[in-house]
Every structure is written in C-alpha cells, then in structure tokens.
Amino acid sequence: MSDQAQLHRQLVDRMTANGSLRTEPWTRVAEAVPRHEFLRGGFFRMVAGAAPTAWEAVHEGDDGWLEGCYSDESLVTQIAGTITPEDIRGQITREPTSSSTLPSLVLRMLESLQVEEGHKVLEIGTGTGYSTALLCARLGAGNLTSIEYDERVATRARAALGHLETYPTLVTSDGLFGHDEGAPYARIIATCGVRTVPTAWVEQTRPGGLILAAVGGWLGSSELARLTVHQDGTASGPPLGGGVNFMLARPHMPPPLGLLPDLDDGTERETATGTDVLNNWTARFVVQLAVPDAQRLTLQRDGHSEEILVDVETGSWAAVYQDSGRWLVRQGGPEPLWDAVEEQIGRWCAAGAPALEEFTVSLTPEGQAVSW
DSSP states (O other): OOHHHHHHHHHHHHHHHTTSOOSHHHHHHHHHSOGGGGOTTOEEEEOTTOSSOOEEEEOTTSTTHHHHHTSSSOEEEEETTTBOGGGOSSEEOSOEEEEEOOHHHHHHHHHHTTOOTTOOEEEEOOTTSHHHHHHHHHHOGGGEEEEESOHHHHHHHHHHHHHTTOOOEEEESOGGGOOGGGOOEEEEEEEEEESSOOHHHHHTEEEEEEEEEEEOOTTSOBEEEEEEEOTTSOEEEOBOSSOBOOOBOGGGSOOOOOSOOOTTSSEEEEOSOOTHHHHSHHHHHHHHHHOTTOEEEEEEETTEEEEEEEOTTTOOEEEEEEETTEEEEEEESSSOHHHHHHHHHHHHHHTTOOOGGGOEEEEETTEEEEEO
16 A cells, blocks of 8 residues: 555544544545645645744645645645745745645535535535545536635646546636526535625525535634525524634635724723633634624733724724733723623523524524524
C-alpha cells in the first residue's frame, strides 16, 4: 500500500471511529475521493508561537504536505482574498479567506443532509472542490450544482474535479442568490457561514426539501441548522448542536472597525451579567441575537482587561470589566448594547438555559427569527 493510500485509509478509519461516518454509502464515498487531489496547490500552516498570527506555505512535495492533506484538520488555502500558497515563500500575517474544511465535519454535514438517490443538490461554496466531489460520488455529477464566489478558487476547483473526470455544474457567482436555473432543489448545503439564511435558498428548495447551513454572527458562535421548507414558502428547523466554525460568506463579513469611539465618554453602572457570556459558546450565540451588528475586541485599559462591543453602523458601544469582584459596564451611543444583552440572557436563563438543539430557526417573508 502506498503512503497516500495508507494515510487515506487511516483518515477514513478515524472518521468512522469518531462517528462522522455513520452509513455505508458515505463510507464508500469517503474511501473513493482522495483529498490530496484538491490540495495540490498547497496550503498554509500556522507558524507556532508567532504574534500576530503568521502563516507559512506548504507546497506539494514539501515535508508534511501529504500528511497534512490526510489530517482531520481545516487547511487554509487562501489569505487576504487573493494570496495562495503558490504566491508565498516565507511567512504572511494577513487573515485567511478560504480553506479546506476538516473532512470529519464535511462528512458529518453530508450525512446530516439526508440525501437520497436522484436528489438535485445545490452547494453554496465550492472551495477546493473536495466536498463537491464527495457529493458527485454519492449522487452523480448531473445532480449537483456548485457555486463559488471567488473566480480563482473556482478555477482551481474546476481543474481538480476535471483531473478526477468529475463534471458537475459549476457556477462562479454570489451563492447568496442561489442558482435559479437549476431550481427547485431537493437539498441546499452551504459550506460557508451566514448571518441569515437567504430567502433565495428557500424559494429555490422544493416543499419538503432541506437547507443545511451554519447560522452565526460577528461574535463567532455558529451552529449548523437544518431547515425544512414548507408548502407556504416558509422554512424552519433546529440547530444540530456540536458547534461549527465556518468563515462567513464574504458579503456577510463585518465592516472594518475603523477609529474606535471614546471609551471613556459613557455612562457606567454595575451589571449582573459578566463577560463569561461572551466566552461560553451557547451564551454567545444568544448574545448575538440581542446585538447582531456588534463586533468584539479585548483591550487592556487602566490596569484591567475590558471586553468591548462596538456597532460601527450606529456608533453604540459597551465596555465590560471586573473591579473588586464586581462587574461594571460603561456604555455610549444611541443604543445601550449591554442592556439588550442583559435582557436576552435573562430570558434565556429564565427558560432554563436550553441547549442550542432546543432552539428553532424560522424563515418567513418578514425575515429570520431564532427562538427557544
């Protein structure tokens, strides 16, 4: 057995053992699709100990390249919207913008999509093409349409899929609008995160069909939600739990923070809600519902650490910190952000702090709502 075949076998065995692969059809698919074919352009590896975070390119043939391809890890494949491993010798400190998602999550999502033979599927986010190839192996390329926002990413995916003689319908466009030409679909799956599920996806899914997408926000807590589309054109369903961390669709990315407001020019008071709600995954998801347009940063000021929420559109902000065992909040701008957080967290706690699997994501003509 070659090194590649052995590493591939070990990856499939790990995914079976951890429960990501639960059914025979998807196990066969995972065995059939070689991940390294979609990473021949290389990937970026985080530089240990670097501050700020730095990345170095790993190219095909480098030490660790093949092992990395068959690791159960997400691998960064693009930085700053344009830079790929082929462009870099050395290190770079910009932000990642595209990646190959860890295989166990990809397969867990595909299992959760509940596809059946003959289903037409729309994939939002082709990426490297690995998940696209898995879907094609399961359903046939003729039943899959995949959309990629970035033209360079799409070109590389098309070449990798073509090398494996796999030819789904590939579209370079904004996936938030779906692809009406192939509608209706039995299933829509998104491999990027969204703040709100687009109405176009609901409109392009047949009644009884499913949409699987990571719903989250700018505070970094997101969950896979599986929504059923109903006869009246609405959709609803629960988060599946377990927590996921996808890059947001580029049109859903937060705006630059820019110049911060004067954090001393506000009204200060004591609060019973401390910053622990920002560090707990479920509580942070609840906080996002209260302040969906807020971004978070941490600053060291006056000898203590402050957690800052800033809404750049309204100019509202809140700074929360601890002093002598008490939690204090200082707020400014037209909307008291921490008041909204306290109210939402209070309602959630009064309901018994339900787990995310007990929430419901609903889509109606009025928009998206999340309840518990």
